């Protein structure tokens with residue numbers, strides 16, 4: 001039987017189902033593992049994979065199918081089983097005074113919350129007296145509030161299951177800790193395991209990727225910290241009933257966020273923590289800081305003014321002892337000040353205090369006066385760094401992030417202060433000021449030198465951009481040489497030469513900016529593609545091999561597999577899996593072949609590419625920005641699954657290539673984000689731009705830079721934008737596509753236009769794009785894209801000054817079209 005309410009007269013029996021109003025969630029009896037262990041739970045009703053989000057009697061299963069979920073006349077919601085007189089489980093009502101005149105009902109809301117309501121007949125008012133959202137199990141759903149309600153004393157937190165088939169109370173919890181200044185912590189037992197940390201005004205300090213997700217695209221977050229409560233709640237923007245996103249704390253203590261992709265009928269994970277070793281709580285000990293450039297390498301350094309507690313154990317990689325102040329105990333001495341430690345996850349706030357009324361300067365003054373104050377920073381990133389957060393003791397669990405994080409000001413003695421440049425607003429003693437003056441002079445000369453160097457570079461940059469190899473590399477810093485494992489096979493030259501018939505012309509698959517590509521066959525019959533890099537890599541063989549080892553560790557079904565490498569004297573080669581269908585451009589821009597790509601195939605290709613890029617940006621160990629995404633760098637396997645190639649090539653090839661060695665493929669300009677083309681600024685958002693171009697090309701079957709409409713004088717992006725504004729975007733969809741998919745195609749066009757918006761900040765992150773592709777939620781309206789010829793900037797006062805600059809870029813792309 002299907003119900004929409006439970007009342008004292010209508011209990012739910014094993015086999016019955018209670019549905020929410022829009023039928024988004026269902027409640028009933030289920031068995032996760034052993035068929036005879038029956039639990040009452042809530043699961044998603046509209047998705048094919050049974051996914052339980054809440055369990056009532058998690059530690060007390062019923063051993064047969066006699067279970068009943070009922071409300072008694074006094075309003076107690078309980079589970080009963082035939083063989084027991086007392087309830088198996090009851091809703092936990094702390095204060096309860098039921099009048100005889102009250103009536104009770106339980107309903108399942110469309111957010112997945114089971115609520116028990118009391119209706120007082122005399123006043124006709126109903127109120128919620130219990131809700132399952134106050135007692136979450138392992139799943140953190142949108143609109144569920146975590147944290148403490150100080151009025152009722154209720155503390156809401158997530159607890160893992162015991163195992164995948166036992167929903168019993170597990171060992172791992174994700175909860176708000178209010179000691180010191182509030183923060184979210186993932187615990188294994190009582191021990192902190194990973195810290196999301198304190199709230200910065202727009203994200204947890206330990207979750208830099210949150211900004212991209214919140215940024216108007218997926219979630220809105222409300223954090224409350226006042227006398228009544230300290231809590232956090234995520235809402236889903238737009239359409240709650242079609243976007244299914246959940247965060248699950250699994251049995252091993254990993255917090256995994258995934259989204260249901262209806263087309264694929266599977267949950268797609270788009271982030272998890274702890275992901276890197278630096279995420280592990282306090283891995284570098286007290287007053288240590290963890291830097292990480294890939295999953296296997298981490299570096300612990302002491303904070304400014306600190307040194308290893310025990311040099312011997314530190315050198316032996318035992319950092320648990322942490323760091324202590326140089327020269328022993330600190331006296332609250334003259335000339336002390338603060339060294340700025342940039343882009344970090346803020347330390348554990350168990351010994352921190354927050355004061356909203358102070359600004360950063362007042363915060364510094366206050367901290368300086370208090371001898372126990374060890375560090376400070378601002379409290380709210382969003383309000384121009386308002387508020388003061390100060391630490392009073394050891395600084396624990398700090399890690400750096402490459403492109404996010406906050407600045408932390410660590411108290412240091414006068415000598416250390418002299419070594420650190422810090423923008424200070426005063427409040428330091430004379431010695432401190434002198435030290436800063438000295439530093440400033442040094443920095444001034446350094447800046448003059450850098451400006452001179454940059455001016456020289458700029459002169460050649462235009463030329464360089466046209467000709468120089470723009471290879472790809474990770475955002476993260478360099479790695480120590482020779483520290484990686486040798487797990488990628490090394491091929492000898494002889495083997496490769498035999499496989500490729502001595503690099504014969506018949507075996508040549510093509511020529512790219514990095515070198516020529518040859519088809520080959522190994523003696524075991526396996527087909528390979530060999531990329532013979534042009535002979536100008538300045539990297540030595542060890543560096544080359546290390547880089548290949550790292551890049552080859554990136555494995556994803558939407559990335560081309562690197563099978564090995566070969567280096568011999570000057571020769572550098574990469575051995576890839578061979579993909580018989582070659583590159584995407586040979587399909588989408590070919591009148592005949594593109595007919596074989598129906599809508600479903602194209603959509604799958606778009607989603608696959610998006611996932612591959614997301615992996616490079618966010619989930620892989622190296623965090624790679626591709627920088628050269630385009631149709632010819634997407635290869636198709638036998639089943640037409642897309643595989644991104646040429647990722648990480650700068651690492652492998654060596655970034656510092658001279659003009660003469662390279663001959664950059666001009667067509668790439670059609671894919672370059674404006675900030676990259678003009679200023680050489682690349683980021684994950686410049687990849688998003690290229691993805692947007694690629695997506696529009698796939699849907700329209702036209703090349704961005706080759707595209708001209710006689711009247712419009714615009715490239716493809718401009719043309720799509722014009723049609724979009726007029727509500728005619730469907731006209732640009734490839735006529736070979738089945739018209740019944742036009743709505744899906746229009747949604748993709750909108751995602752494409754969002755991705756190519758002029759300002760990088762406006763563009764969604766790849767994780768937001770993957771989510772948008774997988775659901776039907778409402779999308780934001782795109783702003784004007786970059787790279788529209790001739791008329792685009794006129795009339796917008798604030799852009800008038802950019803006009804010349806933008807036109808000149810377009811000239812660049814036009815020139816490139818002709819050149820090709």
Ligand SMILES: Nc1ncnc2c1ncn2[C@@H]1O[C@H](COP(=O)(O)OP(=O)(O)OP(=O)(O)O)[C@@H](O)[C@H]1O
Pocket residue numbers: 509510511512513514515516517529531560576577578579580582583628632633635645646665
């Ligand atoms: N693993 C592979 N399997 C099959 N064909 C491949 C493989 N890798 C590359 N090719 C083919 O080799 C040719 C050259 O590829 P390459 O990646 O070097 O150049 P590109 O993508 O055209 O230019 P760029 O170097 O600027 O990215 C392309 O036609 C591509 O389809």
